[in-house]
Amino acid sequence: xxxxxxxxxxxxxxxxxxxxxxxxxxxxxxxxxxxxxxxxxxxxxxxxxxxxxxxxxxxxxxxxxxxxxxxxxxxxxxxxxxxxxxxxxxxxxxxxxxxxxxxxxxxxxxxxxxxxxxxxxxxxxxxxxxxxxxxxxxxxxxxxxxxxxxxxxxxxxxxxxxxxxxxxxxxxxxxxxxxxxxxxxxxxxxxxxxxxx
Amino acid sequence: xxxxxxxxxxxxxxxxxxxxxxxxxxxxxxxxxxxxxxxxxxxxxxxxxxxxxxxxxxxxxxxxxxxxxxxxxxxxxxxxxxxxxxxxxxxxxxxxxxxxxxxxxxxxxxxxxxxxxxxxxxxxxxxxxxxxxxxxxxxxxxxxxxxxxxxxxxxxxxxxxxxxxxxxxxxxx
Numbered sequence: 001x002x003x004x005x006x007x008x009x010x011x012x013x014x015x016x017x018x019x020x021x022x023x024x025x026x027x028x029x030x031x032x033x034x035x036x037x038x039x040x041x042x043x044x045x046x047x048x049x050x051x052x053x054x055x056x057x058x059x060x061x062x063x064x065x066x067x068x069x070x071x072x073x074x075x076x077x078x079x080x081x082x083x084x085x086x087x088x089x090x091x092x093x094x095x096x097x098x099x100x101x102x103x104x105x106x107x108x109x110x111x112x113x114x115x116x117x118x119x120x121x122x123x124x125x126x127x128x129x130x131x132x133x134x135x136x137x138x139x140x141x142x143x144x145x146x147x148x149x150x151x152x153x154x155x156x157x158x159x160x161x162x163x164x165x166x167x168x169x170x171x172x173x174x175x176x177x178x179x180x181x182x183x184x185x186x187x188x189x190x191x192x193x194x195x196x197x
Numbered sequence: 198x199x200x201x202x203x204x205x206x207x208x209x210x211x212x213x214x215x216x217x218x219x220x221x222x223x224x225x226x227x228x229x230x231x232x233x234x235x236x237x238x239x240x241x242x243x244x245x246x247x248x249x250x251x252x253x254x255x256x257x258x259x260x261x262x263x264x265x266x267x268x269x270x271x272x273x274x275x276x277x278x279x280x281x282x283x284x285x286x287x288x289x290x291x292x293x294x295x296x297x298x299x300x301x302x303x304x305x306x307x308x309x310x311x312x313x314x315x316x317x318x319x320x321x322x323x324x325x326x327x328x329x330x331x332x333x334x335x336x337x338x339x340x341x342x343x344x345x346x347x348x349x350x351x352x353x354x355x356x357x358x359x360x361x362x363x364x365x366x367x368x369x370x
Contacts, residue, residue, distance in 0.1 A: 147361045149305075152211075153212075158357060158361075158362065186218050
């Protein structure tokens with residue numbers, strides 16, 4: 001499998017640069033036809049090579065199973081691929097394993113950043129996400145969580161946006177409203193407030 | 198509730214119809230057209246399976262009128278039966294909890310929305326125009342907030358809790 005060879009090469013390169021092979025973090029991506037038992041089989045296979053699960057996300061995208069999980073393990077990419085091979089044997093699931101750089105940051109905004117929820121919905125047409133994400137990027141906003149849905153005629157975009165300090169959310173709100181009008185969709189940007197109890 | 202004329206069953210519009218994003222105008226509850234709209238909302242709601250409320254926007258009219266009837270729903274605690282309110286406003290809303298709600302105008306999805314479970318709403322009855330105060334809880338409180346949102350030109354998608362809070366609606370074959 002040339003694919004495997006390529007992934008192994010990536011793994012080796014990143015392991016060398018990190019300098020902490022004992023802190024090897026692998027990203028495992030699984031995409032394909034949904035059926036009961038995928039997560040049980042995936043996590044059992046990772047456990048069998050000493051994988052300790054870290055962050056993960058899984059959802060169904062119009063019936064397609066889609067999951068990414070980070071696992072910390074001493075096993076190589078090749079060893080993990082061998083352990084996961086039965087999962088992809090039927091051809092209904094595509095499994096990808098690759099090393100990722102170890103990051104201490106959790107990805108959550110720091111205290112001087114502010115989080116907002118962008119909600120967009122309207123008639124489906126090409127370019128809604130590109131246009132709205134483009135506005136966010138122009139204002140140096142970072143999309144840290146995104147979900148989109150397509151209904152019969154309706155397209156929905158929900159995104160959590162983190163703004164660095166010094167960026168005026170009112171200017172972003174105004175530009176989002178202008179682009180939303182041009183697209184013929186409804187858009188709003190509301191504060192995400194953490195209640196620390 | 199005052200007696201209403203016989204209502205007609207109206208077609209329910211679906212997002213992204215622009216009327217759903219249009220805030221309703223204040224109405225005269227004694228206006229015969231509004232009285233008829235009130236009757237039509239209840240008549241349409243009654244023939245729509247699982248429907249516990251319907252706002253004027255959902256039948257294509259940008260007006261501050263809606264019907265609610267949570268009678269018999271398993272989540273209902275306090276229940277005021279079938280009624281229509283005009284020009285309703287929320288007086289107080291407390292004890293927010295997150296729940297998953299759907300809408301006839303957004304038929305493909307449900308969404309996780311945080312709404313108050315203790316609610317006081319003030320509005321006018323059709324026909325007489327009498328101002329009434331409704332104090333309720335739980336499911337009826339959620340239904341009232343959902344319908345008042347419609348009269349403000351909002352759907353539940355404008356309230357969902359996060360990027361992964363919109364879900365495909367389960368279909369029963």
